[in-house]
Amino acid sequence: MRNTLPLIGLLATLLAFGCSPKTYTVAAPEMETRNLDTMTVTPAANGVIETEEIVMPTEKVIPNERPVYNAAYNRTHDLLHTRLDLSFDWAKEMVIGKATLKLKPIFKASRTLVLDAKNFDFKSITMNGKALDYTYEGDKQTVSIDLGREYTRDQEYTIVLDYTAVPAQSGGSAAITSDKGLFFINPDGTEDKPMQIWTQGETENNSRWFPTIDKPNERCTQEMYVTVQDKFKTLGNGVLExxxxxxxxxxxDYWNMELPHAPYLFALIVGEFDIVEDEPWNGIPVNYYMEDGFKDYAKDIYPYTREMLTFFSDVTGVQYPWAKYSQVAVRDYVSGAMENTTAVIFGEFMHGTDRELIDVETNEKIVAHEMFHHWFGDYVTTESWSNLTLNEGFANYSEYLWMEKKHGRDAADFHMMSERSGYFGSAQRGIHELxxxxxxxxxxxxxxxSYNKGGAVLHMLRDYLGDEAFFAGLTKYLNDNKFSAVEVDELRMAFEDLTGEDLNWFFDQWFLSxxxxxxKVETGYADGKVMLTVEQTQDTDENVPGVFRLPTKVAIFTNGSTTPEMMDIVIDERKQTFTFPSSVKPDVVVLDPMHTLLAQFNYTKTTEELAAQFKGAPSLVDRMLVLQRLGNKEDSALKTEVVSMALNDPFHGVREAALGMIVESADENQLKVVRSLAKSDPHSSVRATAIQVLAANEDSELKAISEMALDAKPYPVVSAGLQGLVVADPTAATAAATKLEALDNPSVNSALASLYAEAGDPAKLPFFEKQMKVADGYGALDVMDGYRTLLAKGTPAQMTAGLEKMVAMAKDQNQSLFRRLAATKALNDMREEAKAAGTTDVVTKLGTMISAIKAVETDPNLQRFYQQFGG
Structure with a gap:
């Protein structure tokens, strides 16, 4: 499964940074450098502690009960095969099903079978046509079936359950917002969206639409007979026979899955789709189920699918084992994406045209993530949710592997920086073992x-073992455990058996702690020696090791050389000093020069050292870190030199970060480079940011470059061109705006909203009223902010009608979270302006509207966010 960033995190970002398209900021990953609390060490005279304070131990508290341990499910019956006969009552949002299950006891003889079956209405449960006694009451989560006699582990039996189910939500999480299991979208056909049915089984929610043993350490083969109206297409696991x-x-439709997989990976999708058939891969079908209007962009939306199947088969040493590979995006999906075996589901955020998806790497990373699960998660499956990183950590790391293969090491390291930043940010709110x-x-x-840290830990393991051993270990792990459930010790033992090395130390500190x-890092030079002192300052609460063992390297750059002397070291004490001979004082010392350690560094360097690091160090991370740290340094010729070098860097992220450092302070030499980037940089985000820099500096060539940008293919460049033209020639911008409305692109529409709001022509209110129904994400905030600005310049009647539209949008729980947020925030901004103007009656009226919105809001994230708005 691929997580999407929880809304509450986005809201926090909004509060901190705002969301105006005119704000010239550059989105770059947060770096791993932190200012950390340090451990206080009392110096000892001549290395000898002369006095020592005796601390009497406090009385040890003995717990009264055992600690919580979420064990793997205790299996008593082995589910061998599932056949489902399904049809649907759309009006009642009901599943009408018959499940035929083949099972046998695992080891001990048994006459009682317990199945997960949430909220079912059983018509009958039979074996060989004979009714079986069963108990299904209380919370109706499981059904207990008397098999009529005791069965041994050598005896298979088959039961048939005739049932109906109306899946209902009872919970959810930030990652999977609903546990309903099966969803009817627009079931009566009255909404402005397709009619669809789709499933989301993880974690244990498929038992809301068919009875099963809904645990990750169960697996079975599968058949589905799905009856639908002939206008619909269906998609299931395996092959459509x-x-x-x-x-x-x-x-x-008869879907047949001949290889066993876990029940949470069962999937069914029903809807009106165009099926785009790709060229088969090694004889297996590859296809894309496309919503109306997107079939021509299937390979843009799901890029490199066949290439990834080849790459991941090669890199794992195991050829893709399943019978087909299908991908589909559905409406109102409750997560990012899900790795259902052979039938991957994505949210509609994947949709876009070829123009909209230029330079958008998100899609290919998510395609890679879900595909890699077909080895790590589907082929070999975590035995318990406690071991989830054995699924998700590998899928997360596949994104790095793919970026490295397709786009190079710089692109992969840039991605890893973002992933680590996500983990470090999460760790500030709480930590736990992998x-x-x-x-x-x-x-x-x-x-x-489970995701970010899991992937980063695998990257460290790869660096420690080397590529040959790491990838051979993955092959052994997959082959040893195919079609089975695993825990972390099986991963460790695969690498140990392969290499002959005891790896308990690595797994204990990274997986089990x-x-x-x-x-905290300090360097010095004296008497022909370089001194590197490393102190581990992490707090040791919450099962954090006081001392990590960290094999790594040290790079020492001298005499302006870009080829450092490289030394291997092992950090394995709380504080230790390493010395290295050197005839001259080094230009800079770089600890962990390939930046594989998942660590936070407190390491102060001078501008001169940072410049040497930028010029010489081999990793993209060095260049990004240097730019970040130089941002806090005083301006100097050396700093300007480094930034100018960064403007010509081969990686787009570095160029964009450098542009962000000179938004309003570019010198003439830098502006020459910026003009070139604005005209022809191969990456659209760099080109767009360069235009923003020219606009901020009111450059003499801004108008010509902006007009050129209006004809660019990437929409962010078009949007930046319009914003640049607003600065250079507002009249020309207004003339161009009408033509750009036809593009109907969120990025361009945000720029248009800003232009129209600033122009103050109420005749453009219909533009906003159209866009506010379709804009989403940050675009919804831009559009609604422009709308409320323009309303203030309209007639009283327009103001009244506009407020009614905003309140209706905010209260409509069928609207997206961002649209509801955008409308409510705009109303609150209007109220704050009224407070500042002293118009008490307006403040009261808007406050009543906001209170009514808060009263009907059902989403907990928005409820928490709205707490900052007064009643």
Whole structure:
């Protein structure tokens, strides 16, 4: 599964930085450098502690109960095969099903079978046509079935459950916002969206639409016979064996999954789709189920699918094992994406045209993530949710592997910086072990530990073992554990058996302990020696090691050389000093020069050292870190030199970061480079940012370059061109704006909203009223902010009508979260302006509107956000 950033995190960002398209900021990953608290060490005379304070131990508190341990599910029956016969009552949002299950006891003989079945209405449960006794009452989460006699582990049996189910939500999480399991979208066909049915099984929610043993350490083969109206297409696991048209205008599709997989990976999608068939990969079908209007962009939306199948088969040493590969984006999806075996589901955010998806790497990373799960998660599956990182950490790391393969090491390291930043930010709110046995709720496992930290730890393991051993170890792990459930020790033993090395130290500190090292680093030079002192300052609460063992390297640059002397070291004490001979004082010393350690560094360097690091160090991380740190240094010729070098860097992220440092302070030499970037940089975000820099400096060539940008293919460049033209020639910008409305692109519409709001012509209110119905994300905030600005310049009647539209938008729970937020925030901004103007009656009226919105809001994230708005 691929997480999307929780809304509450986005809201925090909004509060801190605002969302105006005119704000010339550059989005770059947060770096891993932190100002950390340091441990106080009392110096000892001549290395000898002369006095020592005796601290009497406090009385040890003995717990009264055992600690929480979320064990793997205790299996008593083995689910061998599932056949489902399904149809649907759209009006009642009901599943009408018959489940035929083949099972046998695991080891001990048994006559009682317990199945997960949430909120079902059973018509009958039979074996060989004979009714079985069963108990299904209380919370209706499981059904207990008396098999009529005891069965041994050598005896298979088959039961048939005839049922209906109306899936209902009982919870959710930040990662998976609803646990409903099966969703009817626009079931009565009255909404402005397609009619669809789709499923979301993870974690244990498929048992809301079919009875099963809904645990990750269970797996079975599968058949589905799905009856739907003939206008709909269906997508399921495995291969579509046949379709049969029925006399009543329906059609029954038969999906057959011959290889076993976990019940949470069962999937079903129903809707009106265009099926785009790609060229088969090694004989297996590859296809894309496309919503109306997007079939021509299938390979833009799901880029490099066949290439990834080849790459991941090669890099794992295991050829893609399943019968097909299908991908589909659905409406109102409750997560980012889900790795259902052979039938991956994504949210509609994946949709876009070829123009909209230029330079957008998000799609390919998510495609890679879900595909890699077909080895790590589907082929080999975590035995318990406590071990979830064995699924998600690998899928997260696949994004790095793919970026490295397709776009180079710089692109991969840039991605890893962002992933680490996400983990460090999460760790500030709380830490736990990667293998987390004492969680309160299994949904807590879907966080930046299981994903981001898991991927970063695998990167460290790869660096420590070397590529040959790391990838050979993955092959052994997959082959040893295929079609089975695993825990972390099986991963460790695969690498140990391969290399002959005991790796308990690595797995204990990174998988079974919490946190990460905080390193205070100091360097010095005297008597022909370089001294490097490293102190581990991390707090040791919450099962964080006081001392991490950190094999790494040290790079020493001297005499302006870009080829450093490289030394291997092992940091394995709380504080230790390493010395290295050197005939001259080094230009700079770089600890962990390939930046593989998941650690936070407190390491102060001079401008001269940073410049040497930028010029010489081999990693993209060095260049990004240097720019970040130089941002806090006083302006100097050396700083200007480094920034000018960065403007010509081969990686787009460095160029964009450099542009962000000279927004309003570019000198003439830099402006020459910026003009070139604005005209022809191969990456659209760099080109757009360069135009913003020219606009901020009111450059003499701004008008010509902005007009050129209006004809660019990437929409962010067009948007930047319009904003630049507003600065250079407002009349020309207004003339161009009408033509740009036809593009109907969120980025361009945000720029238009800003222009129209500033122009103050109420005749443009219909533009906003159209856009506020479709704009989403930050674009919704831009549009609504422009709308309320323009309303203030309209007639009283326009103001009244506009307020009614905003309140209706904010109260409509069918609207997206961002649209509701945008409308409510705009109303609150209007109220704050009224307060400043002293118009008490307006303040009261708007306050009443906001209170009514808060009273009907159901989303907990928005409820918390709205608390800052008064009643």
């Amino acid at each position: 046949n379709s049969t048209k029925n006399p009543d205008g329906t059609r029954t 293998i987390w046995y004492d969680f309160e709720d299994k949904e807590q496992m879907f966080d930046a530990h 919490a946190g990460h090292p905080a390193l």
